Amino acid sequence: MPLQQPASFQKSLIQWFSKEGEDYPWRQTTDPWHILISEVMLQQTQVATVLNKGFFVRFIAQFPTPADLARADEQTILSAWEGLGYYRRVRNLQKAAKAICDYHEGIFPKQYEQIRALPGIGRYTAGAVASFAYNQSQPIVDANVARVFSRVFDYQERVDTTAGQKQLWSWAEQLVPAKNARAYNSALMELGQQVCTNKTPKCETCILKKFCSTKDPTSLPKKGSAKKTVLVDEHCILAIQDGKILLHQEKASARRSGMWKLPERAHHQLEACPLLSKSTYGITHHRVTLRIYDTRNISIPNSENPEQEKWHQLEELPTLPMPSPFRKVLDTLLADLF
DNA sequence: GATGCGTGGTG
DNA sequence: TCACCAAGCAT
Known part of the structure; x- marks a missing residue:
């Protein structure tokens, strides 16, 4: 166990989230299909982008069930996604909708492994859907969680490598609570988004301050250099x-x-x-x-x-x-x- | 393991 | 201005 008091760590996060957590539209539902749509939209895309232009609300109104997306044509789904970028995501979302119709009788699967097997759904998205829709105890690691963990544990190695990912997922597995994974995972991500931010972290008001080992948060997480433009x-x-x-x-x-x-x-x-x-x-x-x-x-x-x-x-x-x-x-x- | 994939925000 | 980054995934 990476922390001496994991229960205290979890409780701090969940209590903070109950006060400071934003009331996003995708948090007002437990429909796994709607949760999946939000997660796919949010892959490599900031919350404000999905929120501001109403992409999520419009998309679930247009495609309220997997069957609705499964039968749409290519031009229709691309238009619904226009402005979000990474258009491969909406093609995979339609493939997932078709798979749910063909192999799960149109009912969104409940088992993590079945969710993970759908097109375009990797380890993060499968864990997010399982925990947010079903409150299952599954770990998640996204850019927010990677930033929080690399700072809390003062992780000086690169996170964008196989070894780095393995370490982050190991911490996530060990710390996710058995009972309140929905609130805990939401809290962990949102702390990364609101408090443990990339450029100017608000360490003075951070509720994880007493658990955090880094002295130089803005130097973490460490990554390789980007490809030249x-x-x-x-x-x-x-x-x-x-x-x-x-x-x-x-x-x-x-x-x-x-x-x-x-x-x-x-x-x-x-x-x-x-x-x-x-x-x-x-x-x-x-x-x-x-x-x-x-x-x-x-x-x-x-x-x-x-x-x-x-x-x-x-x-x-x-x-x-x-x-x-x-x-x-x-x-x-x-x-x-x- | 490295690369391609869109767009908008940020310091 | 511009490099970096963001609720990743597939190949």
């Missing part, structure tokens, strides 16, 4: 004729597959076209400079893969799933032009 240019065209706009759909093998964007052209094909906008956005380790050219009064340069391009009515634009950088630039351009 690569600069990339993207040259796209705004082609509008007779109330229609030309769009490109990403292939199944591509990133953002199934989504629509403005068609790309080689830079040298666009020398005669006026530049309409210039913006930048990040995707994985790339920094993309996106330039949009006006081809409305010029013959449109030939595409290398015209089979992926299609004319759409301008009215259809809001219903077509589109990556955020293109949604934003189109909203701005069309507001200016019309």
Whole structure:
């Protein structure tokens, strides 16, 4: 046991949470399907993002049961996820919905191993669903828990390695209580989010202060250095004729597959076209400079893969799933032009 | 074990 | 400005 008084540690957390815990929409339900949706949305995504734009409330209204998501088409699920990023998550969520319908008669499974076996559900998400929906005594380790544990135990090794993960999960297993795992796990994560924060931890008011060994919290947890960002240019065209706009759909093998964007052209094909906008956005380790050219009064340069391009009515634009950088630039351009 | 995957917030 | 980070997972 890593602590002398684990019961006191657990009790401190649960008491703090009962006073300071936020009343998020996904904490007002124990429906495992709704809990799963929230957990998948929150993977590598901050609470404020999911909360502010109403993604969770809208999604569970649109797909209240696994069967509802299982029968939706690709464009519909991508549109419901638009703005959240990591679109693979919603595809896996649909695969999980189909598996629940096909192998569990549409009833969300109760056993941890069955939850863990669903597509897109790893060790963290399985533990989160089991503890939040069913109050089962399962450990969780996310970025918040990793930060709290690495500081409480003054862990000087890297956490983004197999050995580091093993250590964090071992602490999580040993400390999760048998009875109140729902409240305990919620509290541990929320302390990491509200108090034991990345840059400026509020150690003076932290209820785990008496359990905590680190003298230099902001130096923890230790991680390897990130991959260097690569600069990339993207040259796209705004082609509008007779109330229609030309769009490109990403292939199944591509990133953002199934989504629509403005068609790309080689830079040298666009020398005669006026530049309409210039913006930048990040995707994985790339920094993309996106330039949009006006081809409305010029013959449109030939595409290398015209089979992926299609004319759409301008009215259809809001219903077509589109990556955020293109949604934003189109909203701005069309507001200016019309 | 390392890498790819989106987007928005932060100091 | 820009690197880093966030309720991870699959390959």
